[in-house]
Amino acid sequence: MSALPTSAGPGAARAAGTGAPITLTAAQRGMQQRSTAAPPLLQVDGLRKRYGSAEVLRGLSFQLQPQETLALIGPSGSGKSTCLRCINLLEKPDEGRVVLDGEVIGQRGEAVPGKPPRWMTDRQLAPQRRHMGMVFQHFHLWPHLTVRENVALAPLRAQGLDRRTAESLADAMLDKVQMAHKARAYPECLSGGQQQRVAIARALAQRPKLMLFDEPTSALDPELVGEVLGVIRALAREGTAMLLVTHEIRFAREVADRVVFMDGGVIVEQGPARALIDAPRTPRLAQFLRQMPDAAPVAACTQEPC
Protein backbone atom coordinates (compact mmCIF):
# COMPACT_ATOMS: atom_id res chain seq x y z
CA MET A 1 0.00 0.00 0.00
CA SER A 2 1.56 3.22 -1.09
CA ALA A 3 1.28 6.24 1.10
CA LEU A 4 -1.44 8.68 0.17
CA PRO A 5 -0.27 11.79 -1.62
CA THR A 6 0.44 14.50 0.93
CA SER A 7 -1.04 17.23 -1.19
CA ALA A 8 -4.78 16.86 -1.31
CA GLY A 9 -6.80 17.11 -4.49
CA PRO A 10 -9.01 19.91 -5.77
CA GLY A 11 -11.83 18.82 -3.49
CA ALA A 12 -9.62 19.39 -0.51
CA ALA A 13 -8.46 22.73 -1.84
CA ARG A 14 -12.07 23.81 -2.00
CA ALA A 15 -12.60 22.72 1.56
CA ALA A 16 -9.53 24.60 2.72
CA GLY A 17 -10.32 27.11 5.41
CA THR A 18 -14.03 26.34 5.46
CA GLY A 19 -13.78 23.75 8.19
CA ALA A 20 -15.54 21.25 5.93
CA PRO A 21 -14.21 17.70 6.09
CA ILE A 22 -11.76 16.77 3.40
CA THR A 23 -12.90 13.86 1.31
CA LEU A 24 -10.49 11.94 -0.85
CA THR A 25 -11.23 12.25 -4.53
CA ALA A 26 -12.42 9.29 -6.53
CA ALA A 27 -9.01 9.11 -8.20
CA GLN A 28 -7.29 8.84 -4.84
CA ARG A 29 -9.68 6.13 -3.72
CA GLY A 30 -9.04 4.36 -7.02
CA MET A 31 -5.33 4.35 -6.28
CA GLN A 32 -6.03 2.77 -2.95
CA GLN A 33 -8.22 0.16 -4.51
CA ARG A 34 -5.58 -0.86 -6.99
CA SER A 35 -2.95 -1.35 -4.35
CA THR A 36 -5.02 -3.50 -1.97
CA ALA A 37 -8.14 -5.58 -2.26
CA ALA A 38 -10.28 -3.04 -0.42
CA PRO A 39 -9.42 0.43 0.86
CA PRO A 40 -8.60 0.36 4.55
CA LEU A 41 -11.34 1.51 6.88
CA LEU A 42 -8.82 3.37 8.99
CA GLN A 43 -5.49 4.67 7.90
CA VAL A 44 -3.12 6.28 10.36
CA ASP A 45 -0.23 8.14 8.75
CA GLY A 46 2.87 9.32 10.58
CA LEU A 47 1.32 10.35 13.90
CA ARG A 48 3.63 12.32 16.13
CA LYS A 49 2.77 13.68 19.56
CA ARG A 50 4.98 15.42 22.05
CA TYR A 51 4.24 16.51 25.61
CA GLY A 52 6.89 19.02 26.54
CA SER A 53 10.20 17.27 25.98
CA ALA A 54 8.70 13.76 25.92
CA GLU A 55 7.86 12.46 22.47
CA VAL A 56 5.07 9.98 23.04
CA LEU A 57 4.32 9.09 19.43
CA ARG A 58 7.21 9.07 17.02
CA GLY A 59 5.77 8.60 13.56
CA LEU A 60 3.11 5.96 13.85
CA SER A 61 1.48 4.45 10.76
CA PHE A 62 -0.87 1.51 10.41
CA GLN A 63 -4.10 0.48 8.79
CA LEU A 64 -7.24 -1.28 9.81
CA GLN A 65 -9.33 -3.15 7.25
CA PRO A 66 -13.13 -3.20 7.21
CA GLN A 67 -14.52 -5.68 9.75
CA GLU A 68 -11.07 -6.14 11.21
CA THR A 69 -10.24 -6.34 14.90
CA LEU A 70 -6.83 -4.85 15.54
CA ALA A 71 -5.24 -5.10 18.96
CA LEU A 72 -2.70 -2.53 20.04
CA ILE A 73 -0.41 -3.91 22.71
CA GLY A 74 2.73 -2.67 24.40
CA PRO A 75 4.20 -1.69 27.75
CA SER A 76 2.79 1.13 29.85
CA GLY A 77 3.79 4.49 28.45
CA SER A 78 4.40 3.11 24.98
CA GLY A 79 1.82 5.52 23.54
CA LYS A 80 -1.06 3.12 22.92
CA SER A 81 -3.73 5.22 24.61
CA THR A 82 -2.35 8.44 23.17
CA CYS A 83 -2.53 6.87 19.74
CA LEU A 84 -6.17 5.97 20.28
CA ARG A 85 -6.99 9.45 21.56
CA CYS A 86 -5.24 10.98 18.55
CA ILE A 87 -7.54 9.03 16.23
CA ASN A 88 -10.72 10.74 17.44
CA LEU A 89 -8.70 13.84 18.24
CA LEU A 90 -9.30 14.01 21.97
CA GLU A 91 -5.57 14.69 21.69
CA LYS A 92 -4.31 16.71 18.76
CA PRO A 93 -1.25 15.13 17.14
CA ASP A 94 1.64 17.43 16.28
CA GLU A 95 1.98 15.74 12.92
CA GLY A 96 0.25 13.12 10.91
CA ARG A 97 -3.10 12.24 9.54
CA VAL A 98 -6.02 9.94 10.25
CA VAL A 99 -8.28 8.80 7.43
CA LEU A 100 -11.51 7.02 8.27
CA ASP A 101 -13.47 5.50 5.42
CA GLY A 102 -11.90 7.88 2.93
CA GLU A 103 -12.45 10.98 5.04
CA VAL A 104 -9.53 12.85 6.58
CA ILE A 105 -10.38 13.36 10.26
CA GLY A 106 -10.31 16.80 11.74
CA GLN A 107 -7.96 18.65 9.43
CA ARG A 108 -8.72 21.99 7.95
CA GLY A 109 -7.17 22.69 4.61
CA GLU A 110 -4.21 21.06 3.02
CA ALA A 111 -1.48 19.54 5.09
CA VAL A 112 1.78 21.42 4.70
CA PRO A 113 4.78 19.10 5.17
CA GLY A 114 6.81 20.05 8.22
CA LYS A 115 4.06 22.23 9.66
CA PRO A 116 1.59 21.13 12.32
CA PRO A 117 -1.83 20.39 10.86
CA ARG A 118 -4.62 22.88 11.41
CA TRP A 119 -7.24 21.10 13.47
CA MET A 120 -10.95 21.64 13.48
CA THR A 121 -12.69 22.89 16.60
CA ASP A 122 -14.62 20.43 18.76
CA ARG A 123 -17.82 21.73 17.22
CA GLN A 124 -16.60 21.04 13.70
CA LEU A 125 -15.29 17.64 14.76
CA ALA A 126 -18.57 16.43 16.23
CA PRO A 127 -20.02 14.90 13.02
CA GLN A 128 -16.79 12.97 12.39
CA ARG A 129 -16.42 11.76 15.96
CA ARG A 130 -19.89 10.26 15.67
CA HIS A 131 -18.43 7.61 13.39
CA MET A 132 -15.99 6.43 16.06
CA GLY A 133 -17.39 4.92 19.22
CA MET A 134 -14.98 5.13 22.13
CA VAL A 135 -14.89 3.00 25.26
CA PHE A 136 -12.75 4.37 28.06
CA GLN A 137 -10.78 2.59 30.73
CA HIS A 138 -12.82 4.28 33.45
CA PHE A 139 -16.19 4.02 31.63
CA HIS A 140 -17.07 7.71 32.04
CA LEU A 141 -20.78 7.05 32.18
CA TRP A 142 -22.79 10.14 33.04
CA PRO A 143 -23.92 9.67 36.63
CA HIS A 144 -26.96 11.98 36.48
CA LEU A 145 -28.60 9.96 33.70
CA THR A 146 -30.11 6.49 33.82
CA VAL A 147 -28.52 3.68 31.86
CA ARG A 148 -31.03 4.11 29.04
CA GLU A 149 -30.55 7.89 29.01
CA ASN A 150 -26.78 7.42 28.84
CA VAL A 151 -27.12 5.28 25.74
CA ALA A 152 -29.87 7.36 24.11
CA LEU A 153 -28.26 10.79 24.58
CA ALA A 154 -26.04 10.80 21.51
CA PRO A 155 -28.70 9.32 19.20
CA LEU A 156 -31.12 11.93 20.50
CA ARG A 157 -28.87 14.97 20.39
CA ALA A 158 -26.08 14.19 17.94
CA GLN A 159 -27.96 12.08 15.43
CA GLY A 160 -31.22 13.97 15.76
CA LEU A 161 -33.42 10.90 16.26
CA ASP A 162 -36.77 11.45 17.94
CA ARG A 163 -37.04 10.32 21.53
CA ARG A 164 -38.92 7.10 20.86
CA THR A 165 -36.51 5.94 18.14
CA ALA A 166 -33.49 6.90 20.22
CA GLU A 167 -34.79 4.98 23.22
CA SER A 168 -35.63 1.87 21.25
CA LEU A 169 -32.16 2.03 19.70
CA ALA A 170 -30.75 2.35 23.21
CA ASP A 171 -32.75 -0.65 24.39
CA ALA A 172 -31.54 -2.71 21.44
CA MET A 173 -27.92 -1.85 22.21
CA LEU A 174 -28.42 -2.59 25.91
CA ASP A 175 -29.88 -5.92 24.93
CA LYS A 176 -26.77 -6.62 22.91
CA VAL A 177 -24.57 -6.19 25.99
CA GLN A 178 -27.08 -7.99 28.24
CA MET A 179 -27.88 -4.88 30.22
CA ALA A 180 -31.49 -4.31 29.14
CA HIS A 181 -32.72 -5.28 32.61
CA LYS A 182 -30.86 -2.30 34.12
CA ALA A 183 -32.16 0.31 31.67
CA ARG A 184 -33.76 2.39 34.42
CA ALA A 185 -30.93 2.12 36.93
CA TYR A 186 -28.33 4.80 37.51
CA PRO A 187 -24.66 4.00 36.81
CA GLU A 188 -23.81 4.30 40.51
CA CYS A 189 -25.81 1.13 41.21
CA LEU A 190 -23.90 -1.01 38.71
CA SER A 191 -20.75 -3.06 39.06
CA GLY A 192 -17.70 -2.02 37.07
CA GLY A 193 -18.29 -4.73 34.53
CA GLN A 194 -21.89 -3.67 34.09
CA GLN A 195 -20.87 -0.04 33.74
CA GLN A 196 -18.36 -0.92 31.05
CA ARG A 197 -20.95 -2.93 29.16
CA VAL A 198 -23.29 0.07 29.27
CA ALA A 199 -20.42 2.22 28.01
CA ILE A 200 -20.00 -0.19 25.10
CA ALA A 201 -23.72 0.05 24.37
CA ARG A 202 -23.45 3.85 24.46
CA ALA A 203 -20.66 3.77 21.87
CA LEU A 204 -22.54 1.23 19.71
CA ALA A 205 -25.61 3.47 19.74
CA GLN A 206 -23.60 5.98 17.72
CA ARG A 207 -23.76 3.35 14.96
CA PRO A 208 -20.06 3.98 14.42
CA LYS A 209 -17.89 2.77 11.57
CA LEU A 210 -15.15 1.94 14.03
CA MET A 211 -15.02 1.12 17.74
CA LEU A 212 -12.10 2.34 19.82
CA PHE A 213 -11.42 0.51 23.08
CA ASP A 214 -8.97 2.11 25.50
CA GLU A 215 -7.95 -0.62 27.95
CA PRO A 216 -11.59 -1.51 28.61
CA THR A 217 -10.84 -4.07 31.32
CA SER A 218 -7.89 -2.45 33.10
CA ALA A 219 -10.02 -0.77 35.76
CA LEU A 220 -12.10 -3.85 36.52
CA ASP A 221 -11.87 -6.35 39.33
CA PRO A 222 -10.51 -9.60 37.91
CA GLU A 223 -13.79 -11.47 38.24
CA LEU A 224 -15.60 -8.83 36.17
CA VAL A 225 -13.19 -8.85 33.24
CA GLY A 226 -14.78 -11.86 31.59
CA GLU A 227 -18.21 -10.36 31.02
CA VAL A 228 -16.73 -7.33 29.23
CA LEU A 229 -14.39 -9.45 27.12
CA GLY A 230 -17.40 -11.62 26.24
CA VAL A 231 -19.19 -8.62 24.78
CA ILE A 232 -16.12 -7.53 22.82
CA ARG A 233 -15.65 -11.08 21.53
CA ALA A 234 -19.25 -11.15 20.28
CA LEU A 235 -18.72 -7.83 18.50
CA ALA A 236 -15.59 -9.18 16.83
CA ARG A 237 -17.52 -12.22 15.59
CA GLU A 238 -20.13 -9.93 14.07
CA GLY A 239 -17.42 -8.20 12.11
CA THR A 240 -17.44 -4.90 13.98
CA ALA A 241 -14.32 -2.96 13.08
CA MET A 242 -12.42 -2.45 16.31
CA LEU A 243 -9.18 -0.98 17.49
CA LEU A 244 -8.48 -2.45 20.89
CA VAL A 245 -5.80 -1.17 23.25
CA THR A 246 -5.37 -3.91 25.80
CA HIS A 247 -3.14 -5.67 28.26
CA GLU A 248 -5.09 -8.90 27.87
CA ILE A 249 -2.61 -10.63 25.61
CA ARG A 250 -4.40 -13.94 25.57
CA PHE A 251 -7.62 -12.24 24.65
CA ALA A 252 -5.91 -10.23 21.91
CA ARG A 253 -4.50 -13.44 20.49
CA GLU A 254 -7.88 -15.09 20.51
CA VAL A 255 -10.08 -12.26 19.24
CA ALA A 256 -7.93 -9.95 17.15
CA ASP A 257 -7.19 -10.51 13.50
CA ARG A 258 -3.96 -8.61 13.74
CA VAL A 259 -1.82 -7.24 16.53
CA VAL A 260 0.34 -4.13 16.54
CA PHE A 261 3.06 -4.08 19.18
CA MET A 262 4.21 -0.60 20.18
CA ASP A 263 7.12 0.45 22.32
CA GLY A 264 8.56 3.92 22.87
CA GLY A 265 6.11 5.60 20.51
CA VAL A 266 6.86 3.46 17.47
CA ILE A 267 5.55 0.21 16.07
CA VAL A 268 8.05 -2.52 16.76
CA GLU A 269 6.23 -5.40 15.19
CA GLN A 270 2.84 -6.12 13.64
CA GLY A 271 1.20 -9.12 12.09
CA PRO A 272 -1.50 -11.76 12.38
CA ALA A 273 -2.46 -12.13 16.04
CA ARG A 274 -1.65 -15.75 16.66
CA ALA A 275 1.55 -15.80 14.64
CA LEU A 276 2.84 -12.65 16.28
CA ILE A 277 2.11 -13.66 19.85
CA ASP A 278 3.09 -17.30 19.51
CA ALA A 279 6.28 -16.56 17.62
CA PRO A 280 7.50 -13.00 18.15
CA ARG A 281 10.19 -12.00 15.69
CA THR A 282 11.72 -9.18 17.72
CA PRO A 283 13.47 -9.60 21.08
CA ARG A 284 11.52 -6.64 22.46
CA LEU A 285 8.16 -8.28 21.84
CA ALA A 286 9.45 -11.59 23.15
CA GLN A 287 10.63 -9.89 26.32
CA PHE A 288 7.35 -8.00 26.69
CA LEU A 289 5.32 -11.19 26.32
CA ARG A 290 7.46 -12.95 28.91
CA GLN A 291 6.66 -10.18 31.40
CA MET A 292 2.91 -10.36 30.87
CA PRO A 293 1.45 -12.74 33.43
CA ASP A 294 -1.46 -13.86 31.32
CA ALA A 295 0.52 -14.34 28.14
CA ALA A 296 2.62 -17.18 29.47
CA PRO A 297 0.30 -20.13 28.89
CA VAL A 298 -0.54 -18.86 25.44
CA ALA A 299 0.43 -21.96 23.52
CA ALA A 300 -1.81 -24.12 25.66
CA CYS A 301 -4.76 -21.78 25.47
CA THR A 302 -7.16 -23.29 22.98
CA GLN A 303 -10.29 -23.16 25.09
CA GLU A 304 -11.83 -19.91 26.19
CA PRO A 305 -11.12 -19.43 29.85
CA CYS A 306 -11.86 -15.72 29.60
Add this chain to the structure above:
Amino acid sequence: MSGPLLQRFADVMPLLLAGARTAVLIALGAALLAAMLGTALALLRTFSRSRGVLLAIAAFTEWQRNVPGVAHLFILYFGLPAIGIKLAPVLAAIVGLGLVGAASVGDILANALRTLPAGQREAALATGLAPWQAIRHVLLPQALRLAWPGFGNSACQLLKDTSIASAIAAPEIMFFARNLVTSTFDTTLIYLAVLVLYAAMLVPLGAGFVWVERRWRRASSAP
Protein backbone atom coordinates in the same frame (compact mmCIF):
# COMPACT_ATOMS: atom_id res chain seq x y z
CA MET B 1 -49.30 52.06 71.53
CA SER B 2 -51.89 50.28 73.57
CA GLY B 3 -54.44 47.54 73.16
CA PRO B 4 -54.15 43.76 73.41
CA LEU B 5 -50.99 42.22 71.98
CA LEU B 6 -52.72 40.20 69.27
CA GLN B 7 -54.64 43.26 68.16
CA ARG B 8 -51.45 45.29 67.82
CA PHE B 9 -49.86 42.43 65.92
CA ALA B 10 -52.83 42.23 63.56
CA ASP B 11 -52.63 45.97 62.98
CA VAL B 12 -49.03 45.94 61.73
CA MET B 13 -49.16 42.72 59.73
CA PRO B 14 -50.93 43.94 56.57
CA LEU B 15 -48.25 46.54 55.87
CA LEU B 16 -45.44 44.13 56.72
CA LEU B 17 -46.99 41.51 54.46
CA ALA B 18 -47.14 44.04 51.65
CA GLY B 19 -43.46 44.59 52.32
CA ALA B 20 -42.88 40.85 52.20
CA ARG B 21 -44.48 40.72 48.76
CA THR B 22 -42.04 43.34 47.53
CA ALA B 23 -39.13 41.53 49.19
CA VAL B 24 -40.09 38.31 47.41
CA LEU B 25 -40.44 40.17 44.12
CA ILE B 26 -36.98 41.70 44.54
CA ALA B 27 -35.50 38.35 45.56
CA LEU B 28 -37.08 36.50 42.63
CA GLY B 29 -35.96 39.10 40.12
CA ALA B 30 -32.46 39.19 41.57
CA ALA B 31 -32.30 35.37 41.69
CA LEU B 32 -33.30 35.17 38.03
CA LEU B 33 -30.63 37.70 37.06
CA ALA B 34 -28.08 35.97 39.30
CA ALA B 35 -28.87 32.54 37.82
CA MET B 36 -28.59 33.67 34.22
CA LEU B 37 -25.62 35.98 34.54
CA GLY B 38 -23.91 33.67 37.05
CA THR B 39 -24.23 30.68 34.71
CA ALA B 40 -22.80 32.71 31.85
CA LEU B 41 -19.90 33.86 34.04
CA ALA B 42 -19.20 30.30 35.22
CA LEU B 43 -19.20 28.92 31.67
CA LEU B 44 -16.95 31.71 30.44
CA ARG B 45 -14.61 31.18 33.37
CA THR B 46 -14.46 27.46 32.70
CA PHE B 47 -14.24 27.36 28.92
CA SER B 48 -12.92 30.71 27.72
CA ARG B 49 -9.26 30.86 26.86
CA SER B 50 -9.19 34.63 26.52
CA ARG B 51 -7.06 36.21 29.24
CA GLY B 52 -9.04 39.43 29.03
CA VAL B 53 -12.36 37.68 29.65
CA LEU B 54 -10.96 35.72 32.60
CA LEU B 55 -9.47 38.85 34.14
CA ALA B 56 -12.68 40.81 33.71
CA ILE B 57 -14.69 38.05 35.39
CA ALA B 58 -12.21 37.75 38.25
CA ALA B 59 -12.33 41.52 38.76
CA PHE B 60 -16.14 41.56 38.73
CA THR B 61 -16.33 38.68 41.20
CA GLU B 62 -13.81 40.22 43.59
CA TRP B 63 -15.53 43.60 43.37
CA GLN B 64 -18.94 42.16 44.22
CA ARG B 65 -17.51 40.13 47.05
CA ASN B 66 -15.60 42.98 48.67
CA VAL B 67 -18.01 45.89 48.45
CA PRO B 68 -21.09 46.00 50.70
CA GLY B 69 -24.37 45.45 48.90
CA VAL B 70 -25.85 48.67 50.23
CA ALA B 71 -23.07 50.66 48.56
CA HIS B 72 -24.02 49.06 45.25
CA LEU B 73 -27.63 50.00 45.70
CA PHE B 74 -26.67 53.58 46.47
CA ILE B 75 -24.56 53.80 43.31
CA LEU B 76 -27.36 52.33 41.20
CA TYR B 77 -30.09 54.43 42.75
CA PHE B 78 -28.38 57.74 43.53
CA GLY B 79 -25.36 57.52 41.21
CA LEU B 80 -26.79 56.42 37.88
CA PRO B 81 -29.11 59.44 37.50
CA ALA B 82 -25.92 61.48 37.07
CA ILE B 83 -25.52 59.82 33.67
CA GLY B 84 -29.21 60.01 32.92
CA ILE B 85 -30.31 56.57 34.04
CA LYS B 86 -33.06 56.58 36.65
CA LEU B 87 -34.08 53.25 38.13
CA ALA B 88 -37.14 52.73 40.30
CA PRO B 89 -36.12 51.57 43.81
CA VAL B 90 -37.37 48.01 43.29
CA LEU B 91 -35.62 47.74 39.94
CA ALA B 92 -32.39 49.17 41.36
CA ALA B 93 -32.61 46.59 44.16
CA ILE B 94 -33.16 43.75 41.69
CA VAL B 95 -30.18 44.81 39.59
CA GLY B 96 -27.91 45.49 42.56
CA LEU B 97 -28.67 42.29 44.45
CA GLY B 98 -28.77 40.34 41.17
CA LEU B 99 -25.20 41.39 40.40
CA VAL B 100 -24.02 40.40 43.87
CA GLY B 101 -25.81 37.07 43.45
CA ALA B 102 -24.37 36.57 39.96
CA ALA B 103 -20.85 36.82 41.32
CA SER B 104 -21.54 34.22 43.97
CA VAL B 105 -23.51 31.89 41.66
CA GLY B 106 -20.75 32.19 39.07
CA ASP B 107 -18.12 31.35 41.66
CA ILE B 108 -19.97 28.33 43.04
CA LEU B 109 -20.88 26.94 39.63
CA ALA B 110 -17.40 27.45 38.17
CA ASN B 111 -15.94 25.52 41.10
CA ALA B 112 -18.47 22.74 40.58
CA LEU B 113 -17.65 22.56 36.86
CA ARG B 114 -13.97 22.41 37.68
CA THR B 115 -14.39 19.39 39.94
CA LEU B 116 -16.08 17.30 37.23
CA PRO B 117 -13.67 14.68 35.86
CA ALA B 118 -12.28 15.54 32.41
CA GLY B 119 -13.57 12.18 31.20
CA GLN B 120 -17.15 13.37 31.47
CA ARG B 121 -16.63 15.99 28.78
CA GLU B 122 -14.40 13.73 26.70
CA ALA B 123 -17.00 10.98 26.71
CA ALA B 124 -19.62 13.48 25.55
CA LEU B 125 -17.45 14.80 22.73
CA ALA B 126 -16.46 11.26 21.73
CA THR B 127 -20.11 10.33 21.18
CA GLY B 128 -20.37 13.16 18.66
CA LEU B 129 -22.04 15.76 20.84
CA ALA B 130 -21.09 19.34 20.05
CA PRO B 131 -19.38 21.23 22.88
CA TRP B 132 -22.47 23.21 23.82
CA GLN B 133 -24.51 19.98 23.86
CA ALA B 134 -21.92 18.47 26.18
CA ILE B 135 -22.30 21.50 28.44
CA ARG B 136 -26.08 21.52 28.29
CA HIS B 137 -26.75 17.80 28.74
CA VAL B 138 -23.70 16.42 30.54
CA LEU B 139 -21.71 19.06 32.41
CA LEU B 140 -24.22 21.64 33.64
CA PRO B 141 -26.72 19.14 35.10
CA GLN B 142 -23.95 17.53 37.12
CA ALA B 143 -22.43 20.85 38.18
CA LEU B 144 -25.88 22.05 39.22
CA ARG B 145 -26.24 19.10 41.60
CA LEU B 146 -22.80 19.74 43.08
CA ALA B 147 -23.46 23.46 43.40
CA TRP B 148 -26.97 23.08 44.78
CA PRO B 149 -26.21 23.43 48.52
CA GLY B 150 -24.18 26.55 47.74
CA PHE B 151 -27.05 27.92 45.68
CA GLY B 152 -29.33 27.32 48.65
CA ASN B 153 -27.10 29.49 50.81
CA SER B 154 -26.97 32.17 48.12
CA ALA B 155 -30.74 32.18 47.76
CA CYS B 156 -31.26 32.60 51.51
CA GLN B 157 -28.59 35.32 51.63
CA LEU B 158 -30.30 37.08 48.75
CA LEU B 159 -33.70 37.04 50.41
CA LYS B 160 -32.20 38.39 53.64
CA ASP B 161 -30.32 41.06 51.72
CA THR B 162 -33.55 42.46 50.32
CA SER B 163 -33.74 44.24 53.68
CA ILE B 164 -31.03 46.66 52.58
CA ALA B 165 -33.30 47.82 49.74
CA SER B 166 -35.12 49.85 52.38
CA ALA B 167 -32.12 52.18 52.24
CA ILE B 168 -33.19 53.25 48.75
CA ALA B 169 -36.86 53.43 49.72
CA ALA B 170 -37.96 50.19 48.11
CA PRO B 171 -41.21 49.37 49.91
CA GLU B 172 -40.11 46.08 51.42
CA ILE B 173 -40.37 44.72 54.96
CA MET B 174 -37.80 46.88 56.75
CA PHE B 175 -39.03 50.00 54.99
CA PHE B 176 -42.56 49.53 56.34
CA ALA B 177 -41.25 48.39 59.71
CA ARG B 178 -39.33 51.61 60.18
CA ASN B 179 -42.31 53.68 59.06
CA LEU B 180 -44.54 51.83 61.50
CA VAL B 181 -42.05 52.33 64.33
CA THR B 182 -41.86 56.05 63.77
CA SER B 183 -45.66 56.35 63.69
CA THR B 184 -46.53 53.91 66.52
CA PHE B 185 -43.37 53.62 68.65
CA ASP B 186 -44.27 49.93 69.17
CA THR B 187 -40.65 49.06 68.42
CA THR B 188 -40.27 45.65 70.04
CA LEU B 189 -43.45 44.19 68.68
CA ILE B 190 -42.85 45.43 65.15
CA TYR B 191 -39.30 44.16 64.91
CA LEU B 192 -40.35 40.85 66.44
CA ALA B 193 -43.01 40.60 63.75
CA VAL B 194 -40.31 41.32 61.18
CA LEU B 195 -38.17 38.48 62.55
CA VAL B 196 -41.07 36.08 62.40
CA LEU B 197 -41.86 37.15 58.86
CA TYR B 198 -38.31 36.63 57.59
CA ALA B 199 -38.10 33.27 59.35
CA ALA B 200 -41.42 32.26 57.85
CA MET B 201 -39.99 32.86 54.40
CA LEU B 202 -36.45 31.59 54.90
CA VAL B 203 -37.07 28.31 56.70
CA PRO B 204 -39.29 26.93 53.90
CA LEU B 205 -36.85 28.23 51.28
CA GLY B 206 -33.95 26.38 52.87
CA ALA B 207 -36.09 23.29 53.35
CA GLY B 208 -37.08 23.44 49.68
CA PHE B 209 -33.44 23.31 48.61
CA VAL B 210 -32.75 20.37 50.91
CA TRP B 211 -35.84 18.57 49.58
CA VAL B 212 -34.67 18.90 45.96
CA GLU B 213 -31.19 17.72 46.94
CA ARG B 214 -32.63 14.65 48.66
CA ARG B 215 -34.75 13.82 45.65
CA TRP B 216 -31.69 13.87 43.39
CA ARG B 217 -29.74 11.70 45.77
CA ARG B 218 -32.57 9.20 46.09
CA ALA B 219 -33.02 9.03 42.32
CA SER B 220 -29.39 8.22 41.63
CA SER B 221 -29.08 5.58 44.33
CA ALA B 222 -32.31 3.75 43.56
CA PRO B 223 -31.68 0.19 42.41
